[in-house]
Amino acid sequence: MYLLRLALTSLNNRRFTALLTVFAIALSVCLLLAVERIRTETRASFASTISGSDLIVGARSGSVNLLLYSVFRIGNATNNIRWDSFEHFAAHPRVKWAIPLSLGDSHRGYRVLGTSAAYFERYQYGRNQALQLAQGKPFNDLFEVVLGAEVADALHYKVGQQIVLAHGVSTVSLVKHDDKPFTVVGILARTGTPVDRTLHISLAGMEALHVDWQNGMPARGAAKLSAEQARALDLQPRAITAMLLGLNSKIATFSLQREINEFRGEPLLAILPGVALQELWSLMGTAEKALFVVSLFVVLTGLIGMLTAILTSLNERRREMAILRSVGARPWHIGSLLVLEAFSLAAAGVGLGLALLYIGIAASRGWLRTQYGLDLPLAAPNLYEWQLLGAILAAALLMGVIPALRAYRQSLSDGLSIRL
Amino acid sequence: MTALLELHDLGFAWPGQAELLDIPHFALQSGESLFLKGPSGSGKTTLLGLLGGVQKAGRGSIRLLGTELGSLGAGARDRFRVDHTGYIFQQFNLLPFLSVRENVELPCHFSKARATRARHRHGSIDLAAATLLEHLGLKPELLERRADALSIGQQQRVAAARALIGQPELVIADEPTSALDADSREAFIRLLFAECREAGSSLLFVSHDQSLAPLFDRSLSLAELNRAAQPQEA
Numbered sequence: 001m002y003l004l005r006l007a008l009t010s011l012n013n014r015r016f017t018a019l020l021t022v023f024a025i026a027l028s029v030c031l032l033l034a035v036e037r038i039r040t041e042t043r044a045s046f047a048s049t050i051s052g053s054d055l056i057v058g059a060r061s062g063s064v065n066l067l068l069y070s071v072f073r074i075g076n077a078t079n080n081i082r083w084d085s086f087e088h089f090a091a092h093p094r095v096k097w098a099i100p101l102s103l104g105d106s107h108r109g110y111r112v113l114g115t116s117a118a119y120f121e122r123y124q125y126g127r128n129q130a131l132q133l134a135q136g137k138p139f140n141d142l143f144e145v146v147l148g149a150e151v152a153d154a155l156h157y158k159v160g161q162q163i164v165l166a167h168g169v170s171t172v173s174l175v176k177h178d179d180k181p182f183t184v185v186g187i188l189a190r191t192g193t194p195v196d197r198t199l200h201i202s203l204a205g206m207e208a209l210h211v212d213w214q215n216g217m218p219a220r221g222a223a224k225l226s227a228e229q230a231r232a233l234d235l236q237p238r239a240i241t242a243m244l245l246g247l248n249s250k251i252a253t254f255s256l257q258r259e260i261n262e263f264r265g266e267p268l269l270a271i272l273p274g275v276a277l278q279e280l281w282s283l284m285g286t287a288e289k290a291l292f293v294v295s296l297f298v299v300l301t302g303l304i305g306m307l308t309a310i311l312t313s314l315n316e317r318r319r320e321m322a323i324l325r326s327v328g329a330r331p332w333h334i335g336s337l338l339v340l341e342a343f344s345l346a347a348a349g350v351g352l353g354l355a356l357l358y359i360g361i362a363a364s365r366g367w368l369r370t371q372y373g374l375d376l377p378l379a380a381p382n383l384y385e386w387q388l389l390g391a392i393l394a395a396a397l398l399m400g401v402i403p404a405l406r407a408y409r410q411s412l413s414d415g416l417s418i419r420l
Numbered sequence: 421m422t423a424l425l426e427l428h429d430l431g432f433a434w435p436g437q438a439e440l441l442d443i444p445h446f447a448l449q450s451g452e453s454l455f456l457k458g459p460s461g462s463g464k465t466t467l468l469g470l471l472g473g474v475q476k477a478g479r480g481s482i483r484l485l486g487t488e489l490g491s492l493g494a495g496a497r498d499r500f501r502v503d504h505t506g507y508i509f510q511q512f513n514l515l516p517f518l519s520v521r522e523n524v525e526l527p528c529h530f531s532k533a534r535a536t537r538a539r540h541r542h543g544s545i546d547l548a549a550a551t552l553l554e555h556l557g558l559k560p561e562l563l564e565r566r567a568d569a570l571s572i573g574q575q576q577r578v579a580a581a582r583a584l585i586g587q588p589e590l591v592i593a594d595e596p597t598s599a600l601d602a603d604s605r606e607a608f609i610r611l612l613f614a615e616c617r618e619a620g621s622s623l624l625f626v627s628h629d630q631s632l633a634p635l636f637d638r639s640l641s642l643a644e645l646n647r648a649a650q651p652q653e654a
Contacts, residue, residue, distance in 0.1 A: 002529045009517050009518060010515075010517055012517065013516065013517035319512060320515060323513065323514070323515055324515075324526075325474070325498075326472075326507040326509070327502065327507075327526040327527045327530060327582065328498065328499075328501070328502025328503075328526075328527050328529075328530030328531050329530055330495055330498040330499070330530075331494075331498075333530070
């Protein structure tokens, strides 16, 4: 106990270097834990992006690509699927429900999704949680839109407001559907999934936006149809981008998947969401592991910095050691003094690192949630994190042995008096 | 009087070097104050290292309080040293980051025997430190000051208090006055004498300054004691 006090007082005497060392360790610990938390949370929120759906069906391409545009609203479909294909499989005896997805338009950087009422009843995320409306109701009319939580938050939209959708998916849209404004009728509760960043309209509404378009260009002059004129037309869509299927029995999943993949009507691809999520994650997993390894090395750098600081101090502290020897400290006392010093520095670093982590999480939580849909918990360290911290302290102890051995030998040869 | 410290036929050489010390006989009586004249290079530091049990003699015996130092292991020698010997060095004797009081109390943290004796005599270690410092002429308000805030003269008196706390049988002073001016030198030695007498400690005072010798009970020259040193001087 007295040795620890001596070690701390001696450190206090060198507090500038000691503080720098502690700070370096704290930053590295904070980085390691932050990476670890973001990793865990990303993986968790990733895996819970979609649930309840047994198959995702789209035009034939890659499974990751299909997953990206249908669920994550990233990238574009290479091709559409015909409406009669959707009808064919929606009516399939093994299919319990089907949700059509039609993508392609956007509003100020957020994707617009054309879908059916089934979406609000059947779409599930996380642990089979259904979508909930925070305000208002699902769309009913042609020109009604239901907003994801983040869209409403970021753009400050309220129920009842009129908004204009844009053609295409770039943030800066050149062509706006300003002749057919939509009314916000509902806002979904936050899910932490891409649903939050989506505007939902009916398939008919999606069709109405483009009903007067020719060759991918908006109609001009007399060919232009007003919103009211569009209502009078047949707005049955001819094609959609993808569909989600729920089956009566999970056992049928593989046989139906094969049936869809071999469908003669048009080339289709059916994927199992869980498998595709795994596949996608294993792609990103490498980067995530690399990040973890990098942060481990940063911790190692912090500890080596500490080792350097202690070793450099040894020579100028020979007198201190000799005085301690002359008042009765044995060489192992001197050695333990240095191990204690290393341990105290690391422990202070870990403590400060934890504090920085929590301050950082508290400060960036809201931002991370709105920007990335990441919900970092302000929870106490879990077992794995404690193990990481324990390993850091153990490494520091181990490193403390190096200067301890040097000081031990030094104090044996220097003896009681030292001529400097 | 019984011999507190007795050397017999002591020989020591650093590895690979000629013999540095060769002392046929030397004794320090209990309660005695001895001036040992030792110019630098005469093997003085080595002799003090041997007496403190930091180094082990090559041959011969060193008996302190009847215990043969050579028969003890390294750890036991360390313990034995702090239990029975107090040290005062040339200068920079103190740990600068501790307070004056904490510096004086240091030996009590490493030696149970000295802590017990200090407590027994003064009631508590704190009181022992305060009393010693007062006797050595340090004002009580200096007690909680950092040691390096004191003048050299004051620091040496703190070092003396540290050597004396818990009444070790032997106090070894290695050039403690070399950083002091002539007036304070003699005053310091007189204070040291008084305190050694009070604690019942013998004093072995090593210095190159012959002018101090008359103050002591007895005076010896290391060059005369040490046969290994004589040819080089001749």
